[in-house]
Amino acid sequence: MALQATALVLLVLPLAGAFALAVLALRVPRWAVWAIGPGVVWAAFVCTLILLADSFLQDRAHDFTYWTWIQSGTFDLPANLLVDRLSIFMCLVITGVGGLIITYAVGYMEHETDPSYARFFCYMDLFVFSMLLLVLAGNFVFLIMGWALVGLSSYLLIGFYYWRYSAVVAARKAFVMNVIGDIGMILAAFAIFVNYHSLTFSGVFAALPRADATWVEIIGFLLLVGAVAKSAQLPLHTWLPDAMEGPTPVSALIHAATMVTAGVYLIGRMHPIYDVAVWAQGTAALIGAVTALMAASIAVVQTDIKRVLAYSTMSQIGYMFLAVGVGAYAAGFFHLLGHAFFKALLFLAAGNVIHALNGEQDMRRYGGLWRQMRWTSVCFLIGSLSLTGIFPLVGFWSKEVVLGDVFSKPGTTYFPQALWAIGFATAILTGFYTGRMWWMSFAGRPSADRPVEHPHEASRVMLVPVAVLTVLTAVGGFIQINAGFHPGYKLVEDFLAPTLGHLPWHARDLEYIPTAATLLLGGVAFLAAYRFYVSFVWRPWSGAVPRLQRLLEHKYYFDEAYDQMFVRPMDAIASGADRTMEEPVLEGAPAGVAVATQAGAGALSLTQTGYFRTYILVFLAGVVVAAVVLLLVRAF
Amino acid sequence: MSLPQVVFWVMAVVAVLGGLGVVAFRRPINSVLSLVAVMLALSVIFLELSAQFVFAVQVIVYAGAVMVLFLFVVALLGPVRERSTGRVPFHRGVAAVVVLAFAGLLIAFITSAGIRFRAPEQASLAVFGTVQQIGAGLFTTYLYPFELTSILLLVAAVGAIYLSRGGQAASEVRGRELRGPGAAPATDANEKEDRRA
Amino acid sequence: MPDYGQIPVGSGTLDARLILGLAAVLFILGAVGVLVRRNPLVILVCIELMLNAANLTLITFAAQLHNLEGQLFALMTMTVAAAEAVVGLAILVDIFRVRDVDDVDQLSDLKG
Secondary structure: OHHHHHHHHHHHHHHHHHHHHHHHOOOOOHHHHHHHHHHHHHHHHHHHHHHHHHHHHHOOOEEEEEEEEEEEOOEEEEEEEEEOHHHHHHHHHHHHHHHHHHHHHHHHOOOOOHHHHHHHHHHHHHHHHHHHHHHHEOEHHHHHHHHHHHHHHHHHHHOOOOOOHHHHHHHHHHHHHHHHHHHHHHHHHHHHHHHHOOOEHHHHHHHHHHOOHHHHHHHHHHHHHHHHHHOOOOOOOOHHHHHHHOOHHHHHHHHHHOHHHHHHHHHHHOHHHHHHOHHHHHHHHHHHHHHHHHHHHHHOOOOEHHHHHHHHHHHHHHHHHHHHHHOOHHHHHHHHHHHHHHHHHHHHHHHHHHHHOOOOOEHHHOOOHHHHOHHHHHHHHHHHHHHHOOOOOHHHHHHHHHHHHHHHOOOOOOHHHHHHHHHHHHHHHHHHHHHHHHHHHHOOOOOOOOOOOOOOOOOHHHHHHHHHHHHHHHHHHHHEOOOOOOOOOEHHHHHHHHHHOOOOOOOOHHHHHHHHHHHHHHHHHHHHHHHHHOOOOOOOHHHHOHHHHHHHHOHHHHHHHHHHHHHHHHHHHHHHHHHHHHHHHHHHHHHHHHHHHHHHHHHHHOOOOOOHHHHHHHHHHHHHHHHHHHHHHHHO | OOHHHHHHHHHHHHHHHHHHHHHHOOOHHHHHHHHHHHHHHHHHHHHHOOOHHHHHHHHHHHHHHHHHHHHHHHHHHOOOOOOOOOOOOOHHHHHHHHHHHHHHHHHHHHOOOOOOOOOOOOOOOOOOOOHHHHHHHHHOOOHHHHHHHHHHHHHHHHHHHHHOOOOHHHHHHHHHHHHOOOOOOOOHHHHHHOOOO | OOOOOEEEEOOEEEEHHHHHHHHHHHHHHHHHHHHHOOOHHHHHHHHHHHHHHHHHHHHHHHHHHOOOHHHHHHHHHHHHHHHHHHHHHHHHHHHHHHOOOOOHHHOOOOOO
């Protein structure tokens, strides 16, 4: 009973915070925003810890039904929350990492005006609520509600600087692509309802064993559309780099740690479906791998530090998709956790740099920050090494688990191994672009174009979350050590096993060879970037292969292709409809009514001649007419 | 012919001639006097029709007070020219048509083809039309109309007083109201340009 | 069927139709006057003529039907006529104070 209330409180607190900030936005002082904005998220974190403790003690999942929402004939839809290992895991990430980021934002957004400041935290709290609803949902309706609300929060926050045209366009782009995913989700819900006559997770999963495999495949693909859109994988990925228009804490929270991982969560939560729909699952893995490689290649030529991190996120989520796509769910979620740590760390540290340099994001104007922003540089370095997958940081462990599990998956085809090869190549590229990022920004000499001569280190409220995330990145990896090394403990896998099951296959004996190779070559690539970009010893390969450079700079021309295929036709249809239908009909009709009324009134006003004698004449004529009518009536 | 019928015919002739005089005389004073003649003739006919009280009221109030009021106004306004400004074309023709139609209707109503009289109600001939009976009717059954008529008279009196408030300032104000904002004082020249196209 | 249109008056009878005919003639004369004359004062007088004709009709029917309501109504009509004459004349006097009216068509400020 208390647990049920705790789960509800966990969910509702951020919403209450958002509501309070929305209502009080114009009158609330700064300190109140500091209390409410991060406060509700930390309170939600405490509730999550309570649920976590209970999960360890009781070791069972809870399906809490709060009331029956829809009752229609034989169909019942309860308003239920599913509190099991997986949802608690996600809630920890959302509220924990989210709390750190929102606390950071207290300092980062300090230059905003008071209403804007409150608006930011209102939207952030709204986002936290939406994400919690998504992961705690016990039925498809709540899931889709959370899904859509997360998209809304993302739109609001990307377009936070609404007076900037580029921000508004980016927000709209993100929202439209998210809606494509929403349609996939809704169609999947329709298919589920038609086939299983239930929309709760428990009901659907129970009905799966006797289900028709074709329909399950279709449902799997439709859900995959939603996951791909939300997690910015190929081919619905173009919105994520533009989403960097939002403030840096937004990029950290939504577009690194939580929202974009919703797709991974979806596949994990729907694993009973995907265990049957093997084609859909394989497609997920393929999409993940290809996206990982493609995004990593684009990241090599990006000059905006946040875009590098955005493509890096896309790439790492590709790894997660790869993992859950082959069935290594625990690996995927471990990488999700680790990625949340180091990617949030990287974004927040980058935010420190951006904040110190008055909003400059172009890495070519950085350089030499090691001397002036020591703490940030160190934290950023640790984050970068983790991203590259250097021992003993969490990135090493999680990436190693993913690649190892993929490598070791048995099967008749060598499909997993082919995907592993793509992942391996991606890892090397990851090292390269990450190294480039760190060397260009922090090493070498200060660029001549740097906007601020002597940047200050960040304030304490901005440094502490970064430091916490650094510590987590450093030591967080030790909770899951893959068996490839030695019979290690697998805390993550064991934790999630009641929901996701254990890994069905064991590691191959030679798994440590690819692991070592990945580690080595990644590190080499990291160092090699120095020679390319800082000491300029080796000619930048961009000069050697200009066409390839252009291809990468244009992000494989995806934006241009989508523009031609979808945006322009829609524009033409819209303006055509405007010309032929909206203007004549929708504007013409009221105008026409007005004109007709005026004409009628004008005509009628002619009867008001102003002459007394005509009025009398009309009276008399009227009397005559009335008398005639009376006569006729009486006659008949 | 009996005496009542003779009296009626004489009075009818007087009335018709008076009516013609009302319509035909150029000078308004003559029209008003013709109307007085009509009223007196009608009052005699009322008397013949057992409407004693109405006869008295017609003579005293209508012919005696209202017509005197008309005479006062005629005297006040002085000689008035009557000139056509030709603003409403075809008025005479249409008016003729309508009036003829109306006349035709009335004739149709009145001739034995049109009208069917009902039997008279039983009422005491001795007191019919007497002051007592009229008083009884006015103050019992028809009290509401009586009272409303009183209020109407009050309203008319108040209105007349307001409208005819004397003094230069009042008439100037009302003159401005009548002429409209920003208009020049009324003269014949101004009236001519008021003509509609 | 007895002819109810004959009203017993003293030693003889009066034919109601004749009286009604007289009233009709007077009414039409009044209507013609209202339509034809241009002097507003004369128009008011013609209106009074019409009202008198209506009164005659009322009294006639009161006598024919032996119903007092006709006479009472006639009294009311007279009152209303008086009130209307008073107000109309007051308005007319007001107008004449400002400008000379040759033709009632000149009083067309309420046009449109």
